Amino acid sequence: MELFHSPGSCSIGIRVLLEEIGAPYDLRIIDVKSGAQRRPEYLALNPKGKVPALRRPDGSLLTEFPAIALWLARAYPAAGLVPEGLEGETRALELIEYIVASLHMRGATFALVPQKFCADPAAQAELAAHGRAVVQAGFATLAERLAQADYLLGARFSVVDAAAFYLIGWHGRVGLDLDPVLAAYMARLKARPAVQRAMA
Numbered sequence: 001m002e003l004f005h006s007p008g009s010c011s012i013g014i015r016v017l018l019e020e021i022g023a024p025y026d027l028r029i030i031d032v033k034s035g036a037q038r039r040p041e042y043l044a045l046n047p048k049g050k051v052p053a054l055r056r057p058d059g060s061l062l063t064e065f066p067a068i069a070l071w072l073a074r075a076y077p078a079a080g081l082v083p084e085g086l087e088g089e090t091r092a093l094e095l096i097e098y099i100v101a102s103l104h105m106r107g108a109t110f111a112l113v114p115q116k117f118c119a120d121p122a123a124q125a126e127l128a129a130h131g132r133a134v135v136q137a138g139f140a141t142l143a144e145r146l147a148q149a150d151y152l153l154g155a156r157f158s159v160v161d162a163a164a165f166y167l168i169g170w171h172g173r174v175g176l177d178l179d180p181v182l183a184a185y186m187a188r189l190k191a192r193p194a195v196q197r198a199m200a
């Protein structure tokens with residue numbers, strides 16, 4: 001497999017999952033800070049101009065974090081990255097969508113790059129504050145779950161934790177401190193060998 005990844009971006013979550021699985025993959029760095037995602041050669045491969053993207057063993061390209069994460073979990077079941085059965089998978093999708101579609105796309109994105117959405121500096125400041133509040137409320141929701149269990153779906157690491165890892169990892173950039181529950185959770189994630197390999 002090939003992972004198209006930008007350091008510091010959400011694609012670190014998919015890298016974590018690949019390391020948890022232990023299947024071989026090549027890393028292709030697409031540095032979004034320098035605009036590499038908009039270069040013609042990358043757009044020819046992935047017209048969305050985003051990371052993560054995963055080239056699978058059959059040569060096809062898969063995009064969108066939730067889809068890649070759930071495909072990896074189902075394609076490599078021995079890693080136990082999603083609870084078994086309809087209810088388990090549905091709950092995983094519910095939470096991963098909340099993290100990616102709400103907290104990342106409508107929270108962190110507004111907080112970090114408000115200038116992408118409006119030109120007026122006052123409007124940008126308002127949008128950034130709104131985004132920060134969305135992430136803050138999301139952190140409280142995640143912390144509530146983590147007060148009951150080590151991982152977001154219970155006692156086992158899952159695809160949902162890979163999404164939470166990248167999002168919570170942005171707390172400093174978003175301008176939020178972590179409460180003790182989230183700080184302990186991040187320390188638990190960073191102690192996992194797969195996470196350490198992904199961050200190396």
Ligand SMILES: N[C@@H](CCC(=O)N[C@@H](CS)C(=O)NCC(=O)O)C(=O)O
Pocket residue numbers: 009010011032037049050051052063064065066100
């Ligand atoms: N909905 C997409 C979001 C991916 C996304 O926004 N990726 C960011 C990095 S965290 C990106 O590629 N940004 C580059 C850009 O928007 O130009 C997913 O779930 O994968």
